[in-house]
Amino acid sequence: MSMSRAGSSGTAALERAGAETVKRAVQLDVACRFQESLVCYQEGIDLLLQVVKDEAKKHRYRQKISEYMTRAEDIKKHIEKEKQDGKYHKQIRIEENATGFGYEKLFHEYLTEIVSEVWVEDPYIRQVHQAIKGPCKVKTIHLLTSCDEGSRSEQRIALEGIQQSLSNYGVTLSIEFSSSIHDREIRFNNGWMIKIGRGLDYFKKPQGRFSIGYCDLDLRPCHETTVDVFHTKHTKQM
Structure with a gap:
């Protein structure tokens, strides 16, 4: 040619x-x-x-x-x-078995340099992979979740371990439990609020420790869900 x-x-x-x-x-x-x-x-x-x-x-x-x-x-x-x-609304549809939707992709755009405080409300915080990674200027994280009645002690040990690990990097994690929580949302003090239909646990279980996606969430298949992103000037008051 x-x-x-x-x-x-x-x-x-x-x-x-x-x-x-x-x-x-x-x-x-x-x-x-x-x-x-x-x-x-x-x-x-x-x-x-x-x-x-x-x-x-x-x-x-x-x-x-x-x-x-x-x-x-x-x-x-x-x-x-x-x-x-304060009327911004963006919706992301995650299809069944879709990949490429790790936490970094969803949150990176909104975790700007001025973010110092985060509120996480999710009744089903159970897994280690639900922790958010990556360097940022966040100093305080408020977590509101429910108790895992089937393995309450294991859940507390895991969350306390994350709490201690974050403290080593100067980040304070406050943990509260509620039996009536039903909302699933993440709020940043720069005005962004993210609601995920299934909460943070929208990933499917990996087939094994050596399967693609076990460590890299971008490669792990997802359950079908919808992510709604809002912007408001009054995040702390909500």
Whole structure:
């Protein structure tokens, strides 16, 4: 294959990928799923900008790209206004057996440098893998959960172990138990609140200690659930 034909093939692939991505962006836009739509617009625009470098394609896409850029900027402003007004809402749907949804992916965007305090409410905190990893400036974590009547002592030992480990890094973990808790949510003192339908334990059990996903939660299959992300100026008062 000649270099010119290879280049033409590559441009055609970029053109198809870009067109499909902006088509998806428009569909999400119409459905008012603005956060997802913005991501698709940005990815599609990047792909089409590479196509525009081809002189033969420049005229066809220049106007369209300009329109997509304008719409993406409008969506970005809309999202920022929702954040400022405390009305932001993003929903993530995790399909059955989906992978790539470890805690770091879900929370990293919202654990900004100003986060120093976290509230975790989940009636079923049982597993070690439910601890959040990664360096951050969090100094206090408030955990509200229920007692595991089947193995209460084991649960307390595990939580106290995490409590001691966190204290070694200057993080205070306060633990409270409630028999009536039913909410499943995580709140940060920068205004973000995350609600997970199944709570933090949305991962399926690994097949064994040597199976893919035993240590890396991004590789572990998930149960079907929905994650809702909100932004409010009054997190501590909720």
